[in-house]
Amino acid sequence: MAFTTHTTPSGFLLPSIHSAPPFFSQQPNKTTLASFTDHWIKLILAYARHRRLFYLHVEDAETSGNDWDEVLKNERINRHVLPVYLEHIMGVMVEKNLAAFEPARQTRSVMLYWRLPEEWAETLHEWATSTGHLNTIMTFYDVTDxxxxxxxxxxxxxxxxxxxxxxxxxxxxxxxxxxxGEGVRFFSK
Structure with a gap:
């Protein structure tokens, strides 16, 4: 089978490496493992941005029918990411400040930073400015919903x-x- 890109039902374009069977296994060679892990991180963050997903759990690799099936599994080559490998990938993401364990003090669930917190801060302030919410107290619910x-x-x-x-x-x-609850007031720059 040739390594080819593939468009998922949600419209996300999977890279050709996703059709390589070894990509789904935690490799014993440190250089290969580091390369594959970096590819996984880019893929996970791009997919999360595409689908607006904020959380990834080790259980997503263990179960079917969740938001991550399109990426963590490849039915065409009968492969899926093993939970222990996903946990490793998530740990590297946290080390690189591209995710945070959520809740803290565990290693099986992360909040993904497909936008870094600093980028979210700028987006938040631009939104408050453009919608006329400067110097207005808003609840967190007002912002998130x-x-x-x-x-x-x-x-x-x-x-x-x-x-x-x-x-x-x-x-x-x-x-x-x-x-x-909690609220926030925004000020001009």
Missing amino acids: PPIESPLSSIPVALLRKAIGILTKTNRAQLIAAAD
Whole structure:
């Protein structure tokens, strides 16, 4: 079988390496392992951005019928990523600050940074500015579930908190604690 690209049902273009059977196995050669892991990281982050997926779990490699089937499995060559290899890939992603273990103190679930927290901070501030929300207190719900779809729709609260923290350090936002939840106020640059 020739290594070819493949378009998934969701419209994502899988690279040709995805049709190579060894790509799905944790390789014993350190150089090959590092190369394949880097390819997996790029593939996972690109797919997550394409589908707006924020979390990856080791269980996604163990079960069928989840959002990650198109990437973690290749039915055409009868291969799938083994959970232990996915856990390794996720660990490298965390080391490279391309993901964070979520919840903390475990290694089987990560929040993906297909946009780095710094990029989310800029997106958040641009959104607040363009929608006229400067100097207005907004709940986290107002940001993650706005009446009109935005780039921030469905962003995990943990990632939103990181982005707000970055904006707070540059005096472009203030975290507000309230009895019924958390909020944020944005300031101009």
